[in-house]
Amino acid sequence: MNHIDCDLLIVGGGINGAAIARDAAGRGLRVLLCEKDDLAQHTSSASSKLIHGGLRYLEHYEFGLVRKALAEREVLLRSAPHIMRPLRFVMPHDRDGGQRPAWLIRAGLFLYDRLARREILPGSQAVDLRAHPAGAALQPHYTRGFVYSDGWVDDARLVVLNAVDARERGATILTRTRCLAPQRHAAHWSATLVQGDARLQVRARCLVNAAGPWASRFLDGLPDLPARGALRLIKGSHILVPRLFEHEQAYIFQHPDGRIVFALPYEGAFTLIGTTDVDYTGDLDRVAIGAEEVAYLCQLANRYFVRAVTPGDVVWSYAGVRPLVQDGSGDAAAVTRDFRLETDTDGARLLSVFGGKITTSRKLAEGAVDWIAPALGKRVPAWTAGACLPGGDLHGLGPDKRGVLEFGTWEATQAVKYPWVPPALLRRWVRAYGTRIDVLLARRNAVADLGDEVAPGLYAAEVAYLVENEWACSAADILWRRSKLGLHVAPGCAGELDAWLEARRVGARMELD
Structure with a gap:
């Protein structure tokens, strides 16, 4: 069984877990995030797809929540104008x-x-x-x-891009990986992570419960914890x-x-x-x-x-x-859409995330790491309010309002840069990948260079990019969370894509053998 030591073990690959992983990795913490399914497979891909202050919350006198969310709208819009x-x-x-x-x-x-x-x-x-x-x-x-x-x-791409940024800052992101039997010690947590037949023993100085709807159930499995507020x-x-x-x-x-x-x-x-x-x-x-x-x-x-x-x-x-x-x-x-961070220092540190919404996820993560980092000896200031998510750095403008207002201008330059890409395909790509389109299309100069058209509008080059860079494993990951191509292709395409992915995996294993 393999072993790994880290500062922070995060359980949950929705928007809150991914945002905390990004913030913490950017402050120099050794981060491991595990998610039992795909990133954003549950609540975080089932939203109304809005970055909003919550106009209706004014009727419930939640002025603090609305103010916080309104301030975050523009921070997020500047950070990722492509998505x-x-x-x-x-x-x-x-x-x-x-x-x-x-x-x-x-x-x-x-x-x-x-x-x-x-x-x-x-x-x-x-x-x-x-x-x-x-x-x-x-x-x-x-x-x-x-x-x-x-x-x-x-919403689903927002989660993925947070995870990509976390990994590029040193975090380890494990999908299809369950966290079993966390045990609390005086100065660390130990847990077994299970991915298929593989097992990984983890030792972490702090445990973050970002399990979303499963958060209370996850705590129920931890020994000797005081009663918590219900979800x-x-x-x-x-x-x-x-x-x-x-x-x-x-x-x-x-x-x-x-x-x-x-x-x-x-x-x-x-x-x-x-x-x-x-x-x-x-x-x-x-x-x-x-x-x-x-x-x-x-x-x-x-x-x-x-x-x-x-x-x-x-x-x-x-x-x-x-x-x-x-x-x-x-x-x-x-019921309030605000979040609550519950901390426990009776032994190794534990932080649990309750509630929240996509619009305030960056702020939630900032607050979580503001507590975690100093407790683990890392006194590094918050940084995400002034940083772009992967693909959002248009023209090197940085996260200012021009990045939002000039997205259409930047998009037009990509048509000049890649004239051989069909316009509808290019439009989808620039809005999904932003400046990372240059990685997707590196050393490619014609449609033929994209490989097989695995499904209408989906080429082998993009599938490979999603598998290698964005943890995609199945047709559902690709057609419904990394894109919404599932709305535009015939129902049988999902089965054909899964078969294509499996053939690719078998071929890769044969090459290794």
């Missing part, structure tokens, strides 16, 4: 749906614009939907509305239907039942609608949308849009469980 972008949201005023008076909504948006410094994103405004482009898709009785700014993110597990589900509008703005609807639901332009041909909030007690490895949730989201969409949708129109759906901090709220939608 994030500003997005304008249209909120129709629903006079008959019990919505707040227009003057009160305007006051809330005024506060939303000013709770944190804003340089990239434009402010809010009232609009006449009879003249605004977004009004054409709505039922004609919606004549008045408001427009404000937040951001869109490819409230809330399932959020989304549906995808053929696009309901032609423009690139999003909608936010405040439904008469109090739910906030978004309708977002998605992958060119679709509209993403969600999310629900349902308490969840089922199998965390088999989370799926229910028929009643599908019906609810379709009915909600039909209240607002001219084009009617039915459950039969749903081309894809997904669901994830949010591990929220139990705060006594009766309504699932009202």
Whole structure:
């Protein structure tokens, strides 16, 4: 059995675990992260794909959370303009749906614009939907509305890029690896990591529980720990239907039942609608949308849009469980989305992450490592607020607002640099890999150099890049988390891609033999 010593053992490869690994590795800590499945396989790839302050949290008086999230929007947008972008949201005023008076909504948006410094994103405004482009898709009785700014993110790629940056700063990232039998000692933890038939014995000075929905269960398996606050597990589900509008703005609807639901332009041909909030007690490895949730989201969409949708129109759906901090709220939608870091120094150090959201993940990680690093003798200042994620360093501009505003300009230069790449393929690549497209296309000068077209629009060169650089092992990893090609290829392509990957692995083993 192999052995490894590290400063920090992180259990969980969602956004919080990956962000902590990145921050800690950048401060000189020896980091090992293990994830029992793929990176972002669960909650972190099942979000609404938004970088947002959380406008609705103002109604619950969570001003601190909103301020923190609003400040983080622009930090994140600057760090990775290839996988994030500003997005304008249209909120129709629903006079008959019990919505707040227009003057009160305007006051809330005024506060939303000013709770944190804003340089990239434009402010809010009232609009006449009879003249605004977004009004054409709505039922004609919606004549008045408001427009404000937040951001869109490819959530699964955000996790992967945090992990890539962590590895490039010295961290070890192990996917498909379970952490078994952690044992606490006076100055260190010991644990066995299992990956297939291989076993690795780890000795770590600090253990980070970033297991997301499994966080409480993970603690239950640790001996002699005091009772902890409970998590409230809330399932959020989304549906995808053929696009309901032609423009690139999003909608936010405040439904008469109090739910906030978004309708977002998605992958060119679709509209993403969600999310629900349902308490969840089922199998965390088999989370799926229910028929009643599908019906609810379709009915909600039909209240607002001219084009009617039915459950039969749903081309894809997904669901994830949010591990929220139990705060006594009766309504699932009202449970706080803020995070809590619980620390334990009764022996070797332990930090557990409860709650949180994608928008505040960098800040969560910074706070976690602010506690961990000094405790382990590393007094290195926080650094991630001023750093780009892999692929985000456009033109060497660094993480300033030009990186966001000039992404389109940079994208145009890539068409000149790589004229032989089909335009649709190049567009997908620059938005997935940013400046790392140069690594993907190194020493390639024609489509023929990309190798087999394993699936429509997916070439062997990209598959190899994802396997070698981004921990991709299966068709699901590639078609649904590293990309959304699963929406655009025939269902049988997944099986063909898995067979191709297995043949490649067998060939590699034969070469070694």
